[in-house]
Amino acid sequence: MKNAERxxxxxxxxxPARRLAQSGxxxxxxxxxxxxxxxxxxxxxxxxxxxxxxxxxxxLSNCADGGIPEGPLIQASDGNFYGTTLSxxxxxxxxxxKVTTTGSLTTLYSxxxxxxxxxxxxxPSAGVIEGSDGNFYGTTVGGGIAGTYxxxxxxxxxxxxxxxxxxxxxxxxxxxxxxxxxxxSQINGNSCADGSNPLVSLIEDSAGNFYGTTxxxGTGGGAGTIFKLSPQxxxxxxxxxxxxxxxxxxxxxxxxxxxxCGWGPSALIQGPDSSFYGAMSAGFGVPGVDGxxxxxxxxxxxxxxxFYFCSSGSKCPAGDGASPWGVVQGSDGNLYGTxxxxxxxxxxxxxxxxxxxxxxxxxxxxxxxxCSLTDCADGQGPTSGVIQGSDGDFYGMTVFGxxxxxxxxxxxxxxxxxxxVTSTGTLTTLHAFCxxxxxxxxxxxxxxxxxxxxxxxxFNFYGTAAGGTNGAGIFFVLAALPVANTSxxxxxxxxxxxxTTSASQPVILSNAGQEALVVSSVATSGDFSETDNCVGxxxxxxxxTVDVFFKPTQTGTRTGTxxxxxxxxxxxxxxxxxxxxxxxxxxxxxxxxxxxxxGNQGIGxxxxxxxxxxxxxxxxxxxxxxxxxTGTNAADFTGTNNCPATLKVDSKxxxxxxxxxxxxxxxxxxxxxxxNAANSPQAIALTGTGVADVTLTPTSxxxxxxxxxxxxxxxxxxxxxxxxxxxxxxxxxxxxxxEADFSQTGGTCGTSLAPxxxxxxxxxxxxxxxxxxSAVLSVTSNAQPPYNSVTSNLSGTGIAQANLTPSSINYGxxxxxxxxxxxxxxxxxxLSTTLTGISYSTTGPFAVSTSTCGTTLxxxxxxxxxxxxxxxxxxxxxxxxxxNDSANNSPQMTNMTGTGD
Numbered sequence: 001m002k003n004a005e006r007x008x009x010x011x012x013x014x015x016p017a018r019r020l021a022q023s024g025x026x027x028x029x030x031x032x033x034x035x036x037x038x039x040x041x042x043x044x045x046x047x048x049x050x051x052x053x054x055x056x057x058x059x060l061s062n063c064a065d066g067g068i069p070e071g072p073l074i075q076a077s078d079g080n081f082y083g084t085t086l087s088x089x090x091x092x093x094x095x096x097x098k099v100t101t102t103g104s105l106t107t108l109y110s111x112x113x114x115x116x117x118x119x120x121x122x123x124p125s126a127g128v129i130e131g132s133d134g135n136f137y138g139t140t141v142g143g144g145i146a147g148t149y150x151x152x153x154x155x156x157x158x159x160x161x162x163x164x165x166x167x168x169x170x171x172x173x174x175x176x177x178x179x180x181x182x183x184x185s186q187i188n189g190n191s192c193a194d195g196s197n198p199l200v201s202l203i204e205d206s207a208g209n210f211y212g213t214t215x216x217x218g219t220g221g222g223a224g225t226i227f228k229l230s231p232q233x234x235x236x237x238x239x240x241x242x243x244x245x246x247x248x249x250x251x252x253x254x255x256x257x258x259x260x261c262g263w264g265p266s267a268l269i270q271g272p273d274s275s276f277y278g279a280m281s282a283g284f285g286v287p288g289v290d291g292x293x294x295x296x297x298x299x300x301x302x303x304x305x306x307f308y309f310c311s312s313g314s315k316c317p318a319g320d321g322a323s324p325w326g327v328v329q330g331s332d333g334n335l336y337g338t339x340x341x342x343x344x345x346x347x348x349x350x351x352x353x354x355x356x357x358x359x360x361x362x363x364x365x366x367x368x369x370x371c372s373l374t375d376c377a378d379g380q381g382p383t384s385g386v387i388q389g390s391d392g393d394f395y396g397m398t399v400f401g402x403x404x405x406x407x408x409x410x411x412x413x414x415x416x417x418x419x420x421v422t423s424t425g426t427l428t429t430l431h432a433f434c435x436x437x438x439x440x441x442x443x444x445x446x447x448x449x450x451x452x453x454x455x456x457x458x459f460n461f462y463g464t465a466a467g468g469t470n471g472a473g474i475f476f477v478l479a480a481l482p483v484a485n486t487s488x489x490x491x492x493x494x495x496x497x498x499x500t501t502s503a504s505q506p507v508i509l510s511n512a513g514q515e516a517l518v519v520s521s522v523a524t525s526g527d528f529s530e531t532d533n534c535v536g537x538x539x540x541x542x543x544x545t546v547d548v549f550f551k552p553t554q555t556g557t558r559t560g561t562x563x564x565x566x567x568x569x570x571x572x573x574x575x576x577x578x579x580x581x582x583x584x585x586x587x588x589x590x591x592x593x594x595x596x597x598x599g600n601q602g603i604g605x606x607x608x609x610x611x612x613x614x615x616x617x618x619x620x621x622x623x624x625x626x627x628x629x630t631g632t633n634a635a636d637f638t639g640t641n642n643c644p645a646t647l648k649v650d651s652k653x654x655x656x657x658x659x660x661x662x663x664x665x666x667x668x669x670x671x672x673x674x675x676n677a678a679n680s681p682q683a684i685a686l687t688g689t690g691v692a693d694v695t696l697t698p699t700s701x702x703x704x705x706x707x708x709x710x711x712x713x714x715x716x717x718x719x720x721x722x723x724x725x726x727x728x729x730x731x732x733x734x735x736x737x738x739e740a741d742f743s744q745t746g747g748t749c750g751t752s753l754a755p756x757x758x759x760x761x762x763x764x765x766x767x768x769x770x771x772x773x774s775a776v777l778s779v780t781s782n783a784q785p786p787y788n789s790v791t792s793n794l795s796g797t798g799i800a801q802a803n804l805t806p807s808s809i810n811y812g813x814x815x816x817x818x819x820x821x822x823x824x825x826x827x828x829x830x831l832s833t834t835l836t837g838i839s840y841s842t843t844g845p846f847a848v849s850t851s852t853c854g855t856t857l858x859x860x861x862x863x864x865x866x867x868x869x870x871x872x873x874x875x876x877x878x879x880x881x882x883x884n885d886s887a888n889n890s891p892q893m894t895n896m897t898g899t900g901d
Contacts (some may be wrong), residue, residue, distance in 0.1 A: 050514040051418070051431045051444050051478045054103030058472035063088030065107055066095035067472035069464035071127030071138075072201060072384070072452040078173075081454070081462055081475070082108075082136060084124035088472070091115075093122035093143065096136065096171055099475050101456060108175040111140060118143030120179055121167035125450060126201045126212075126267075128171065136171040137180075137210060139198035143167055144182035152184060152196050152216075165196035168212070168229055168244070181229060181244030183214065192217035194242045194249055195225035199450075200267035200326070202229075203276075211252075211276065211298060213265035220256035223263030223284075226276075226296060226303075227251050252301040259284055262292045262305070266326035266385075274298075277306075277335060277357070279324035287311050290322030290342075293335065293355060307355060307364055309339060316342040319369040321351040326385040328394075332423065333358070336367075336394050338382035343369040348381040348400060348412070352421050367425040370398065377403025378427060379417035384452035386421070390459055391481060391570020393422050395430075397463065399447040402432035408439045408446045408467075415439065416447015416465075418478060430480045430514070433465060442467035445474045459483070459569030482540075483513030484568040486576050491562070493550040493582030495620065499678040504531075504547035507578060509564060511538045519544070519566045520573075526560025527552045528580045534564065552584025555619060588618025589677035591684060596671070598659040598688030602722035602787075605693065606638075609656040612684060614643055614673060622647040623676045627655055629686070631669035636661050637686050639671060661690025693787040694727060695720045696761075696779055703765035703796030707830040709888055710801070711745075712765040717792050719749050719779055720758045727753040731780040732761060734794075738773035741766055742794050749779075767798025770889075802835055802857075803828045804883050804892035811869035811898035822849045822866035825894055827883055829857040836886040844879025845870050846896050857885070871900030 058067045066085030073083040081099050089095035089110030099105040112118035121140030128138035142152075144167040152165040165184030171177045184192035195214030202212040210229040218225035228250045230241075237248035255263045262280025269277050280292045287308035296303040309324060310316035321339030330336050335355040343349035354365040370379050380401030386394040395418070402414035415434035421427040434442035445465030453463040461478040468474035487508045496502045511517040517538040524530045527550060534544035552558050560580040568574035592613035601607045616622040625643040636659060643653035661667055666689045672681040697718050706712040721727040729751050734742050746762035753759055767773050774795045781788055804827050814820045829835040835857040842848060846867050853863035867881055881894045 050480060051476050053444060053468060053474045053476050054101075055099055055105050055475040056468040056470050056472070057085060057474065058088060058468075058470040063092075063472060064090055064110075065105060066097055066110075067470075068448075068466070069097075069473045069475065070125040070448070070450045073127060073454045073462055073464060074130060075454055075456050075462070076130045076136075077134070079457060081456075082130070083127050083464060083475075084138065085473070086123050086125050086141075091118075093118055094124050094140070096124065096128060096138070101458065101460075101462075101477070103475060105475070108173075109171055109177050112143060113177075117146050117162055117164055119145070119167075119182070120177060121169055122164065125199055129202055129204065131170075131204055131210075132208060134173065136173070137202050137204070138169060138171070139200075139202065139212060140167045140169070141197050141199060144179075145184060152192070165192055165217070166198050166214075168198070168202070168210070168247070168249075179245055180247040181242075181249045184217065185244075185249075186242050188219055191219070191222040193219050194251060195227055203268050203270060205270065205298070211268055213268065213278070215264045218251060218254035220254035220261070223255040223261065224265055225251045225255065226253040226265055226268070226301075228298065252298060253296055253303050255280065256284070260287060260305070260308075262294065265294075266324070268296075269327060269329055271295075271329055271357075272333075277327055277329070279326050279337060281323050281325060281340075290316070291324045291339065293324065293327065293337075295357070306357060310342060319343055319351055319366045320353060320364060321349060321369070323350075324353075325383050327355070328385060328387060330354075330388050330394070330423065331392060334423075336388070337385050338396060340381055340383055343371065345371050345380070349376075350380070350382050350398075352382070352386065352394065352396070352427070354423065367423070368421050368427040370401065373403060375403045375413045376401030377414075378429060379419055380412065380414065381416075381447075382419075383449040387453055387455065389420070389455055389461070389481065389570055391567070391572075393420050393570070395420050395453050395455075395461060395480070397447060397451060397453065397465070399449055402429070402434075404432070404434075408434060408442070415442060415467075418453070418461075418463075418480075420480060431478060434467065437467070437469075440467060440471040441469055443469055445476060448473070453478070479512075479514045481513050481570040482511055482515045482517035482538075482567055484517055484564065484566055484574070484576050485510050485512050486562075486564065486578055488578070490579045491548055491581070493580075495583045495585045496550050496552050497620070497676045497678070498552050498555055498584045498586045500551065500676065502550040502582070504549050507546040507548060507562060508543050509534050509538065509546060509576070510543035511540055513569075514540055515570070516540065517566055517568065519564060521563075521565045522546055523563050523565075524548065524560055524580065525563070526580065527554075527558045527582065527584070528560040528562070530562065548580065550580070550582040552582060555584045555586040558582050558584050585620040586618045587620045587622045587675070587677045588616065589622055589673065589675050589679060589682050590615045590617040591673065591682050593684060595685045595687070596657055598686070600689050600691040600720075600722055601659050601661050602693040602724070603661055603664060603690050605722065605724045606658050606660040607688070607724065609640070609658050612655045612657065612671070613652050614647070614655060614682075615652045616647040616649050618649065618677060621649060625653075625673065625675045628672045628674070628681075629669050630672060631686070633663075633667035634669045636667050636688070636690075637669045637671070657686065659686070659688040661688060663690045664692065665690055691722050692790075693721075693723050694779075694781055694783045694790050695722065696777070696790040696792050698792060700793040700795070701763070701777075703794070705797050705799045705830070706765050706767050707801040707832075708767050708770045708798040710766065710831060712796065714745055714762045714764045716747065716760045716762050717777065718758050718760055719753065719790070721753040721755060723783065724755050726755060728782040729753060729779060730782070731778070733778050733780070734775045735778060736775035736794075738768075739775040741768055741773045741796070741798075742775045742777070753781075763794065765794070765796040767796060770798045770800055772797045799830055800889045800892075801829075801831050801887035802883075802885055802889060802892055803830065804881070804894055806894065808895040808897070809867070811896065813899045813901045814869050814871050816871050816874060816900045818870070820869040820898070822868045824864045824866045825881060826862050826864050827853055827857065827885075827892070828862045829859060829887075831887065832859050834858055838883065838885045840865055840881060840883040842867060842879055842881050842896075844877055844896070845872055845898070845900075846879040846881070848881075853883075867896065869896070869898040871898060874900045
């Protein structure tokens with residue numbers, strides 16, 4: 001079978017030859033010739049790029065590190081990337097290499113180590129996969145056993161050329177290679193019945209079997225095979241299987257050259273239904289000539305064609321293109337891939353498609369047709385299919401296009417692109433190759449057939465391309481997604497008083513990626529809060545700030561988390577978390593009293609200071625201590641803060657308060673102590689009463705009834721010095737109408753009275769008359785007017801020493817010769833001593849009938865005398881009752897009248 005899929009595979013012409021062969025230039029070129037063609041082509045100035053070359057192949061003498069990397073890369077479980085080069089190495093027939101994310105490359109194996117026909121394989125173009133056993137598995141296009149051109153195509157080694165048909169191999173991580181199978185071990189006429197020249201990657205199933213495809217060989221006219229490699233069981237390979245080295249090869253499907261048959265099967269993928277899916281890059285007849293999508297059941301080998309490309313006719317006006325190069329299954333269950341030909345062109349063009357395997361009605365959706373822009377600025381000729389990124393979008397590469405006139409291959413504009421396309425068809429060119437340097441030594445690479453991208457565990461994209469400083473290919477990294485970085489990655493606030501808010505600490509969120517970072521939320525947990533300007537979009541290369549605050553609710557170590565939710569690495573809902581730490585402190589403040597009562601204070605006089613003790617009673621120092629007096633009469637209270645700026649734990653300090661009243665009334669205010677304690681401010685109620693400087697109380701004194709000529713019980717008046725200084729007393733005197741009846745008979749007041757002290761003045765009342773009496777007691781001092789003379793109004797009533805009541809009695813009309821009922825009179829002794837010498841007598845027809853009075857009557861006591869009326873004649877008669885005693889108003893008399901009838 002001779003077709004565009006056959007390539008000349010020698011040690012010098014692999015990668016570029018393949019690309020140029022597809023464009024119609026043939027493939028019998030050495031690498032020297034290819035470079036000569038490419039050097040003659042000039043490019044435009046470099047564009048801004050997101051791509052960074054990490055390694056240039058052929059950096060060692062004789063390309064011992066390999067040249068022309070082809071096939072997809074993988075990132076293995078050790079975090080390194082593994083791939084193959086089609087040429088170079090120690091023996092010039094390609095390599096398997098390991099390369100780190102920083103570009104440190106190690107050649108694990110150089111093919112054709114055995115020499116001759118390269119029985120260990122030659123010119124690998126499919127990359128490798130990591131098996132479940134930790135080893136690497138792959139295929140080579142050439143090497144193995146010798147065949148003919150018709151059997152192995154243009155895959156030759158050495159000079160003169162020996163045609164070889166390829167191998168399948170296993171490679172340990174340390175570089176020990178085992179050839180598992182040599183293709184074309186089974187000859188069917190001019191065709192290799194077991195397939196030949198495998199070009200694409202293997203896949204492994206859960207049982208440890210490997211599956212792959214060949215573009216040639218098989219029993220269907222040499223149009224290729226789908227095969228299975230399984231570990232050889234004890235007793236040898238079963239019937240129908242082809243023995244290898246510890247493995248058995250079984251062809252499970254032969255492509256064909258009949259109408260509708262496809263050939264050139266791509267690499268396989270396994271769907272969740274365990275079926276395999278893939279693409280035929282071409283075929284025979286109509287439909288089929290422009291490629292197709294298929295499903296195959298590995299257990300039965302039954303293949304079902306799902307879709308024929310370019311079924312709309314010549315040049316595919318429907319835009320789906322021709323020559324698909326494999327598929328991937330997206331997270332939505334659909335298949336995604338690319339076509340290489342047609343679309344908007346009559347040749348190399350292509351499209352990105354989406355295929356729904358679960359519907360028969362319009363299952364294929366063209367997402368983007370390449371060369372839709374002038375000079376194919378959106379790319380031309382994708383050959384590596386697509387991968388799905390962490391953001392859900394699809395990423396791939398084209399061999400040509402980018403909208404420039406730089407020709408990396410004659411007849412084509414541009415040197416290829418790296419692109420991203422969404423599941424709804426929006427395509428973005430992420431990088432245009434050959435933006436730096438000139439072909440074939442474009443330092444940022446050139447588009448190359450059968451290379452591809454892989455997304456690393458760091459979410460960057462890695463891949464290989466042609467070009468480079470040596471013109472033999474590069475390993476590169478492409479930062480195509482938003483990359484969120486926070487700095488610092490954690491915050492420590494130290495000690496903060498409980499219930500208080502710290503100063504803010506900033507966290508800078510920067511976008512180090514190549515796409516806008518979309519921040520959906522910023523949140524904190526624990527005793528932390530934040531403000532930010534981040535929610536929304538953070539442009540590439542820009543940053544925003546999150547200010548974090550700490551307000552502890554308890555003492556001790558407090559922890560929390562700053563959580564930023566965004567689309568980091570293209571993953572919606574990604575979260576960056578920074579741990580937050582702080583220590584809750586508990587400064588305590590305790591006041592010795594809650595109230596201060598100043599009592600009475602003279603107007604305008606400042607009281608002695610009262611002290612309040614403030615104790616630092618918490619677990620950390622009390623700081624920023626200040627005082628203030630507030631309230632209705634704040635101006636009449638004065639505070640003195642004797643506390644230091646920092647009061648250590650268990651230490652004490654004092655605050656002095658004085659009271660200087662300005663009004664004659666009760667006054668109040670509040671002392672507020674402010675500090676860093678949780679209960680700040682602490683408060684003390686202040687009270688006091690503004691009074692006169694000097695007072696004499698009571699301000700009036702009534703001595704009541706006092707018998708004439710006798711002295712009352714002494715009464716004490718109080719003189720109070722409300723001043724803060726001693727009071728000098730110059731006089732205590734009586735004035736007024738009856739001043740002689742009042743006298744100071746004792747007391748404690750002298751000529752001086754200490755501040756805030758009182759003394760007494762004892763006064764007695766000795767009435768000289770039987771009548772009301774009054775006078776004024778005055779105290780004269782050195783106090784400021786009007787308090788330099790204070791007074792008290794004195795009063796009392798002089799009464800008789802003894803009283804006989806009533807003073808008259810009328811018996812009314814009484815029959816002559818009869819005696820009236822007795823009427824009682826009362827004798828009262830008003831003296832504080834015994835009344836003596838009591839006698840009594842009557843005149844007229846009046847007579848004492850009974851009496852309780854004796855010759856004496858005790859102090860303040862009373863007795864009674866009962867008198868009757870016995871008229872002896874008609875008409876009005878009078879008489880008297882006379883009582884004689886020791887009182888100075890003796891005798892006391894009562895007039896009596898009556899009428900005889």
